[in-house]
Amino acid sequence: MIDNFIQTIAQPQGDNLRRSWSDFFLSKSRNKFLCQITYRFLSDNINVIDLMESVNGFADGLDEIMDEYTQKPHFSKDAIQAYVLLHAKFLLSFDGLLLMKYKFRQKVFGLCTQPQ
Numbered sequence: 001m002i003d004n005f006i007q008t009i010a011q012p013q014g015d016n017l018r019r020s021w022s023d024f025f026l027s028k029s030r031n032k033f034l035c036q037i038t039y040r041f042l043s044d045n046i047n048v049i050d051l052m053e054s055v056n057g058f059a060d061g062l063d064e065i066m067d068e069y070t071q072k073p074h075f076s077k078d079a080i081q082a083y084v085l086l087h088a089k090f091l092l093s094f095d096g097l098l099l100m101k102y103k104f105r106q107k108v109f110g111l112c113t114q115p116q
Contacts, residue, residue, distance in 0.1 A: 022036055022065060023036075024075075025083065035087065035099040035103065037087060037096075047086070051086070057077070057082075060079075061076065062082050062086075065079050065083055
């Protein structure tokens, strides 16, 4: 079940040369602990309305995240802040929990070396 879900989280594919902002952002090694937020979650107004009203620059950052790029985009402060805030909300959703479970099972977060 989880493997099928992992394959379907990317936004709809058009031109194979175009990639989402989050594809570029998550490819950086320092962002390996973050999950790919589903396109469905990003495009659902109920998930972003409170952030649009309370965070300056959120709408601009979200627009940047939703665009597709053929080359590495500029990672603006607004877009990074928007992604991190949306990521926190996304992790509370069923899809977000599934992705974190997958990362945990893949040992992305490392292993505890303490003896049992």
